[in-house]
Amino acid sequence: MVFKVIRYEVEEQVAVITLNRPDVMNALNAQMRAEILEAVKRAEDEARVIVLTGAGRAFCSGQDLGDGVSAAGLDLERVLRDEYEPMLKAIYESPLPVVSAVNGPAAGAGANIALAADVVIASEAASFIQAFTRIGLMPDAGGTYWLPRQVGFARAMGMALFADKITARQAADWGMIWEAIAEVDFDHHWRTRAAHLANGPTAAYRAVKRSLREGYSNDLSTQLELEAELQGSLGQSHDFREGVTAFLEKRAPKFEGR
Template sequence: MSYQTITSDITDDKAVIRLNRPDKYNALNGLMRAELADAVRKAATDARVIVLTGNGPAFCSGQDLSDSGSLDNPDLERVLRDEYQPLVRAIVEAPVPVIAAVNGAAAGAGANIALSCDVVIATESAYFLQAFSKIALMPDAGGTYWLPRSVGSPKAMGAALFAEKISARDADAWGMIWEAVPDEEFEARWTARADYLAKGPTLAFGQIKETIRQSWSNGLDAQLDIEGRSQNVCGQSRDFKEGVLAFIEKRPARFEGR
């Protein structure tokens, strides 16, 4: 499918979706939000890993303020419900791993869309910014959910209140992201990570995503029950049998995915 604000390419079971408004630092307008959600949903059925990244110097600078509509009583709840939430849910509910390859600034909703992905890999020159309070708003697009769960309440509160840039190195040290890598190694690193996931046990990856996220609202007993059910699903797969045989035969496993 042809898109106007993004590109989407699927090769070797790997979907690479690029935000493509570089002259606007990949700011999110209504069309981009709809196209991203559509592309993620389609890629989730056609690929075994999804990568979100940006064209140009920024990953995503957040909401395109020129696309916000009237400043006189804007219905931001509707925008979040109808446009942002479907995108966040498409990422979270995808049955395959989703990588955010943060190639530059990730600000506002752009930062929180990145944090909604399963793995965040950032170039060391990138940064994350909860810019909302600068315009008298609060974090949205899942920010109040992801931040305290990744860095704890004190860091999350400071990031939201002070709206200061968080370097990729600091984000890595805080546990906000998976890794920050030198700029010259960035493309090769996320590509290698995506290739690894694209060749892996896709069903097990999906169970990992779902089960870890369910743990945030479960007690131990409920989580142990979920682990048992999810592990049984994995154990019925051909990939499990292949993994065991490969281990016994001392060879690389050849996983089929779903």
């Protein structure tokens, strides 16, 4: 696929996927959804961490309501099932760590794509808006799944009903995102964070993702069994041996991601 509405770059094991329709605040059209899906899948073969970010002043303003159809003719059920679901699952289920570097406003489906990542780092210029009820809809693109888990039921309900703007600082205080960073430091900060993950123990990160997510539905016995299984596998890995050796030798480890 030739990317037309995103940029895809890999440098030092970091794949950066940049939503690139700045004239419409990176609104999501069918082409962009297909390109994000393709880029995430490609990154899994070419990198050790994935970063999603936006070009210009916004991260993503959500669904492009002018995407070739009128509001009355937009088959939202089909679009969500055929276009959003594969893209969101690819982000959420990626074996690599996925970081959303939210550079500006993230609204509607744009906010929920950001929240699908493992870690959300936001500029203090960013904001999150569940804007759906402003146009007579309900949150989608995974919003009803992520939000109660991240901020609790009461806050999720308030965000969905009132469609208030949540600042990056507020989102960090609520536990919705990992951290809010001063705008002047934002670009350097997320790149440093991504580099840390790209040089880390990729298999351990994959196990972290699986165990934390399955812990939502597992009982204690099942979760303890899962921990033992995953830790047992990691204990046989090169990266574990390297991590212990580096600790004993008082040096930085050189993880290979396997």
